[in-house]
Amino acid sequence: MPLEEALERILGGARPTGATDELSLIDALGAVLAEDVISGIDVPGDDNSAMDGYAVRGEDLPGPLPISQRIAAGAVGEPLQPGTAARIFTGAPIPAGADAVVMQENCSVDQGGLLSVDGTVTTAQNIRPRGQDIAAGAVALSKGRRLRPQDLGLLASVGVARVTVFRRLKVAVLSTGDELVEPGTADLAGGQLYNSNRFTIAGLLARLGLEFVDVGIIPDDAQATAKALLRASELADCVITSGGVSVGEEDHVKAQVEQIGHIDLWKLAIKPGKPLAFGAIGDTPFIGLPGNPTSVFATFCLVARPFLLKLQGATDCRIPELTVTAGFATAKSSPRQDHVRVSLESGDEGLVARRFANQSSGVLSSVSQSDALAVVPPGVVVSEGDKVQVLLLDLLA
Ligand code: AMP
Ligand code: MG
Numbered sequence: 001m002p003l004e005e006a007l008e009r010i011l012g013g014a015r016p017t018g019a020t021d022e023l024s025l026i027d028a029l030g031a032v033l034a035e036d037v038i039s040g041i042d043v044p045g046d047d048n049s050a051m052d053g054y055a056v057r058g059e060d061l062p063g064p065l066p067i068s069q070r071i072a073a074g075a076v077g078e079p080l081q082p083g084t085a086a087r088i089f090t091g092a093p094i095p096a097g098a099d100a101v102v103m104q105e106n107c108s109v110d111q112g113g114l115l116s117v118d119g120t121v122t123t124a125q126n127i128r129p130r131g132q133d134i135a136a137g138a139v140a141l142s143k144g145r146r147l148r149p150q151d152l153g154l155l156a157s158v159g160v161a162r163v164t165v166f167r168r169l170k171v172a173v174l175s176t177g178d179e180l181v182e183p184g185t186a187d188l189a190g191g192q193l194y195n196s197n198r199f200t201i202a203g204l205l206a207r208l209g210l211e212f213v214d215v216g217i218i219p220d221d222a223q224a225t226a227k228a229l230l231r232a233s234e235l236a237d238c239v240i241t242s243g244g245v246s247v248g249e250e251d252h253v254k255a256q257v258e259q260i261g262h263i264d265l266w267k268l269a270i271k272p273g274k275p276l277a278f279g280a281i282g283d284t285p286f287i288g289l290p291g292n293p294t295s296v297f298a299t300f301c302l303v304a305r306p307f308l309l310k311l312q313g314a315t316d317c318r319i320p321e322l323t324v325t326a327g328f329a330t331a332k333s334s335p336r337q338d339h340v341r342v343s344l345e346s347g348d349e350g351l352v353a354r355r356f357a358n359q360s361s362g363v364l365s366s367v368s369q370s371d372a373l374a375v376v377p378p379g380v381v382v383s384e385g386d387k388v389q390v391l392l393l394d395l396l397a
Pocket of ligand 1: 179198245290292293
C-alpha cells in the first residue's frame with residue numbers, strides 16, 4: 001500500500017476524544033489548545049521606543065534642543081513640550097507629541113545640555129506602534145495549536161496564565177518478542193537482544209507531548225499477547241506494539257487483535273517499514289509497528305505520528321519537508337518509497353545530503369547518526385546533484 005493511501009485511511013480513523021484539561025502555562029509545552037485564545041489587550045500596550053535615544057518632534061530638528069524629561073522603561077512621561085526633546089530608553093512609552101526617536105549614537109549633547117541631531121529623521125522612526133504584535137480582540141493562537149516554547153511566551157505576553165488544552169493522550173506500548181531483554185536487568189544469553197524499540201517509542205511519544213504507558217515485553221505467545229493487548233486497551237487512548245505483526249508462526253499480534261477487535265494489516269510500500277497494522281481493540285485505536293528498530297522509527301514518524309497528532313486534536317499533522325542536494329545516488333528504482341538516512345552538510349549551493357553507509361533496517365546507528373530521512377519516491381532513481389526532499393529528524397523526533 002502506498003504511504004499516501006495508508007495515511008489517508010489511518011487519519012480518517014482518528015477520532016479525537018475531545019476531553020480537556022486546564023493547565024498552568026508552564027506545564028502546557030507540547031499540549032494542544034482546545035479553544036482559540038483571544039487577546040484582551042494590545043501588545044505592546046503603548047507606542048514605545050525601539051532604541052535608547054531621544055524622543056523628538058521632527059519639525060524641531062536638527063536642534064539644538066533642551067532635554068525636558070527622562071523616560072525609562074516602566075515609566076510614563078509628560079507630553080513633550082514643543083521645541084524640546086525627551087531622553088528615552090528602549091521599551092519606554094513615547095510621550096504625547098513626539099513623532100520619532102533618534103538613536104543616541106546619532107545625537108550629541110553639548111556642555112550646556114542641548115541636544116543636536118545628525119542625519120535625517122523620518123516620522124515614526126524607531127517607534128514600535130501599540131498593538132503591532134497582537135491587537136486586542138485578535139486570536140493570539142487558534143484551537144488545535146500544539147504549543148511550542150515561543151507560543152507559551154506569546155500567550156504570556158497577552159496575560160494568559162492558564163490554558164484549556166486537550167487532555168494528554170495515554171499511549172500504551174508493548175514490545176513483542178521472546179528474544180527481548182530489558183537493558184539493566186540481565187546479561188544477554190545466546191539469541192537474545194536488548195529491547196531498544198521501547199525506548200525509541202517512549203522518546204518519540206515524549207517529543208509529541210504524549211503520555212507513555214509502559215506495558216513491557218510480551219512473549220511470543222497467543223494468550224499472553226491477547227491478555228496484554230486487552231489490558232493495554234483499557235489503560236490507554238491508543239495501543240502501539242512493536243514486532244510480531246507479520247504472519248509468521250511466531251507473530252501473534254494480528255490474530256489476537258482480530259479476536260478482541262479488528263485489524264488491517266498492510267504491506268506499506270516504504271523502506272524501512274513494510275508490515276504495519278492498524279485497527280482497534282474495543283474503542284481504543286491500535287497501531288502495530290514492525291519489529292526492526294529502524295522500521296519502528298520510520299513507521300512511527302511517517303504514519304503513527306500524524307495519527308497521534310490528529311487524535312490529540314492538533315490541526316497541523318503534516319510532516320515538514322526541505323529540499324536539498326543529493327550527495328548520493330541510488331542504483332535502481334524501487335516500487336517502495338525509500339527513506340535514506342542522511343547527514344546534512346553545508347556546501348557551496350546549500351545543504352547536501354550524505355548517505356549513511358549501512359542502510360539496513362536492523363542498523364539503528366543509521367538513524368542515530370543521521371540528521372534527516374531523504375525521500376526517494378517509488379520508481380525514482382536519484383543521481384548525485386539531484387534535488388531531494390528530506391524530513392529533518394529534529395522536527396520529527
Ligand atoms: P518481528 O517483526 O517480531 O519478526 O521482528 C523483526 C526484527 O526486529 C527481529 O530481528 C527482532 O529481533 C527485532 N525486534 C523486534 N522487537 C524489537 C525490540 N523491541 N527491540 C529491538 N529489536 C526488536
Ligand atoms: Mg518477533
